[in-house]
Amino acid sequence: MSLENRVIGFIGAGNMAYGLIKGMVSVKPGAEILIYDTDAERANFVRDTLRVNPLNSIGEVIENCDIVFIAVKPYSVESVLEVSAQALNGFKNSRDFPMFISMAGGVKVDFMEEVFNRTLKNIFPIKIFRIMPNINSLVGKGVSAVCYNNYVSDEDIKIATEILETSSKVLVIEEKYFDAVTALSGSGPAYVFLIAEGLIEAGVKLGLPRNAAKTLSLQTLLGSAVLLNAPEFSKSSTKDLKDMVTSPGGTTAYGLAKLEEGRIKYVLDSAVNAAYLRAKGLL
Structure with a gap:
């Protein structure tokens, strides 16, 4: 069954859900997408912006969709799954159960299985994915880590x-890596935004108009990322590319020396590690 023949539902319509829905309606305009959010104003905004259909309850999403995204805050997942399981109790055949895809940070697959198993009248195989997208999905440039339980088939993965x-x-990727994924790519855009902020402010301090400093900084970051990922430079290390820009005793060499003096790699490592420990619940 192709994606165009599936009904896709979202429980929660926040920024991450919005990014995924936006991508779907742009690339797969034939896909039918239904949403539910406790904030009716938000649901109506997504409806009007992306031309999707809002529903009135979690139960309606479960009853009408082949694939259900759990796009709520982690603390809401348990109650959402309990209500979902109650709706599943009304199904005549477990083969008609939707596939669930959770994007809630820190909520493990086995926890979701446990909630379903204790709420369903009988224990049935529930297909569950756990994903960690990032906010760059809003512009179609995100990265999503994916893991799943034993009931998921190759076709489901496809x-x-x-x-x-x-x-x-x-x-x-295996679920055991998800805390690291959360710290690196989940939180990563914010690190890059902070670096962009610093570059822009540095340009302004040197006398550049703010708009010019912003254009120069953002295009530099964007172009550098594209260059790092370009096929023709796939065999080049980050050091190789850095050396292409750096002349002995030149401006770049002086700038890099100051960054090394400030231990920029250590600072970035500390930031990612702090986010990792927080993701594991250790901070």
Whole structure:
């Protein structure tokens, strides 16, 4: 069954859900997408902006969709799954159950299985994916880590990947790495935004108009990322590319020396490690 023949539902319509839906309606305009959010104003905004259909309850999403995204805050996942399981109790055949894809940070697959198993009248195989997207999905340049439980088939993986690839690059990876993924790519855009902020402010201090400083800084970051990922430079290390810009005793060499003096790699490592420990619940 192709994606165009599936009904896709979202429980929660925040920024991450918005990015995924935006990608789907842009790349797969034939896909039918239904949403539910406790904030009716938000649901109506997404409806009007992306031309999707809002529903009135979690139960309606479960009853009408083949694939259900759990796009709520981590603390809301348990109650959402309990309500979802109650709706599943009304199904005549477990083969009609939707596939669930959770994007809630820190919520493990086995926890979701446990909630379903204690809420369903009988224990049934529930297909569950856990993903960690990032906010860059809003512009179709995200990255999504994916793992899943034992009930997921190759066809299910293909469908989930097809959905996610409308807004991001997909990396299938073991769940044990998800805290590290969260710290690196989940939180990573904020680190880059802070670096951009610093570059812009530095340009302004040197007398550049703010708009000029912003254009120069953002295009430099964007172009550098594209260059790092370009096929013709696939065999070049980050050091190789850095050396291409750096002349002995030149301006770049002096700038890099100051960054090394400030231990920029250590600072970045500390930031990612702090986010990792927080993701594991140790901070």
